[in-house]
Amino acid sequence: MDEFQTPGSGESVTTRCCVVGGGPAGLFLGYLLGRAGVDVIVLEKHKDFLRDFRGDTIHPSTLELMHELGLLDEFLSITDKHLDSLNLNFEGQQFEGPYFTHLPTKCKFMTVAPQWDFLNMLARHAREFPNFQVHMQSKATKLIFDGDRGVGVKVEGLNGDYEIHADLVVGADGRGSEMRIDAGAEIIEKGIPIDVLWFRISKQAAVTDNTLARIREGRMLITIDRGDYFQTGLIIHKGTFDELKQEGIEAFRNRVVGILPTLADGVADIDTWDKVHLLTVQLNHITNWAKPGLLFIGDAAHAMSPVGGVGVNLAVQDAVAAANLLADPLYNGTLTLDDLKRVQQRREGPALKMQRLQVFAHQRLFGGHTAPGKPISISWGVRKFAKLFAPILRRKAGKIIGLGFLQEHIECPQRAPKTVEAHAK
Template identity: 75%
Template sequence: MSEFHPPQAGDKLTTRCCVVGGGPAGLFLGYLLGRAGVEVIVLEKHQDFLRDFRGDTIHPSTLELMHELGILEEFLQIADKHFDSLALNLEGKQIEGPYFTHLPTKCKFITFAPQWDFLNLIAEHASKYPNFQVHMQAQATDLIRQGDQITGVKVNGVNGEYEIHANLIVGADGRGSQMRIDAGVKIVEKGIPIDVLWFRIKKSGDSIDHTLGRIKNGRMLVTIDRGDYFQTGMIIHKGYFDELKQEGLEEFRNKVTDMLPHLAEGIAEIVDWNQVRLLSVQLNHITNWAQPGLLFIGDAAHAMSPVGGVGVNLAVQDAVATANLLADKLYKGNVTLDDLKQVQLRREAPALKTQRMQVFAHQRLFGKQTPAGRPVSISWGFRKVAGLFAPLLRQKAGKIIGLGFLPEHIQTPERAPKETATTT
């Protein structure tokens, strides 16, 4: 494989497919298309994949795809912990939650891996194919049109602005998608009443804790065991962060210590608000995933909330379905609008079902309208059901979380490239 040189200002590249966004959806799609012999360029606006507090919960559905691709064992070497079940701590009482041991997959557990390690692994394997390229520090700014047809994108790169012209542009640039704005698609918001504060709490000892959620005195923490620390999320009402900061760091530490007293020493190391990051939770979808020459997938098509940790996995499922449906068409160079609509036809229903599940969980856990700063409102119905988590309910929840509503499988072949990219 020849050494990659970033395009120069004024260059005009041509390719079969240009994927905007180097997250799980975009990079996984680029990998599958490159593997299937399709000429593809993935654009990533940052200089690397190292960005904190990105989704890193990898479910059995995604692990199964990596097994099918032959990269599972390599991935498991970078995964932190494996959990074949999850638990909830409600007012000091441990309640067993979803379990995954019954799933028809090679890996009957969920795992956690830093998303940058996951993306680096995918990029490394994709780069083995000469018709795959990833352009780092390359931000797509505008769509290029010829009449009603999208024919390319303008890109700000390390050497200046250049253009990429392609049979297909895929918008996989997340919930803040610039391509989505430029295309003028309609966004349907679902009014989520919470935000999440992300921070790390240092652990002592090597014990493993599979308690994912903790609810006490009307407050909720998400705790992900990462070995020597907990990746922790405090659920707050939307817009409450400024008021929380006014109360002071000591009061914030007290709130966390009340729920995690055995980690008081680690909590004490949070001495600056810069150690606490605000994740503004969004839950929305677009109504039209496809235009002539343009397709949206992943968070750009349906932004998910953190409930269930499904975001990364749903994005990867979108990528696999897109490759399954379009790789042969792209290989031959004849993708139509009807072909693109087949992706939405297949993936929209499971995405919307998942969002309805998340909305239900938000309403039951946090209420529809609760004043900012008030404790999380845990409905009496949830308390009753949580205390009686029946095995059948735990099994069903494990299937929905672990596999999703429509798990995909690799159907694209591994073959030689059709052609190579050109620059003018």
């Protein structure tokens, strides 16, 4: 837990950069800015990072960054599994999917790691920098403006309401970003036909393959191997969760077992709907990431769907690009709107390309039936195309999933702060 005593009611804190959101994008950015000698505060509204059913797949691009920072060995010690390829099981037939062994990275595999362990590790190392703070149980409630320039945030903290004033506020508060709404950002929605039901199922039988997606009788199940249990996702048509509940929990369990019979023993774990969590899938982006004194990154700028498991990794790439481009002007007190716009200019293209691929995948997998409760339909043509071009597609897909469309590297320097400017007045 954070040892820093959060400000009391009515206090005001000044810093160079305030990052709203302690997820992968926000905490990675805070770590890199602290490492570069920039005074930075990260706000996390929860008391800890322990929240289940978050994105836990860490791809080669992120592992390469951990290698560049000298944190790779420590990070790999908290991972559950290493996957150098992914498979799809369609109606009981196994199909080989993307592979990563050809990538020009230190780690030619993706990992599965509890996101809370990843974030705790980052926070622990970030606290080694004297100019870094993370305020836990501190929720940013409103942006503070001076004219059209963002100059800080109002915060509901553990010890009362306080304010943070900063040269830059970064909205990294995810797909439900309140900061982007407060800033009046224009949100472009892409109609997504699915939601995901997340739940745990203990492993009673050995399942050792690298299959993440299973389709049977038109229904799709995601199974992420977490050692003694599967973190499991059932794909449903958007807005049909209440109808599934009306069918009863036993019908739900039967549906899961119908896709993967080896879960028959463990599925008894789901004895109440409280153990089934609805993830409302979003796919959207904002048109303007940057305003004077204000920047959005990660899901706050471009909410990704679960397709490809790329969300966490794209968010981290945004954070690295932002740190590379903004560390010097923040350190020197010379930050301009043009500096902020360069982050969008660099990262928007890769994000939108990935979203277009996700839209394509949604249309091909889930677009055949729009009526509630209808199963997934994958056309004969799509299956034939995938089989014929499997070697090329597997290699290309591995590169896209593993590295994204623009791989970032650590370029911002490590240096001591000029002064530790964050203080209470």
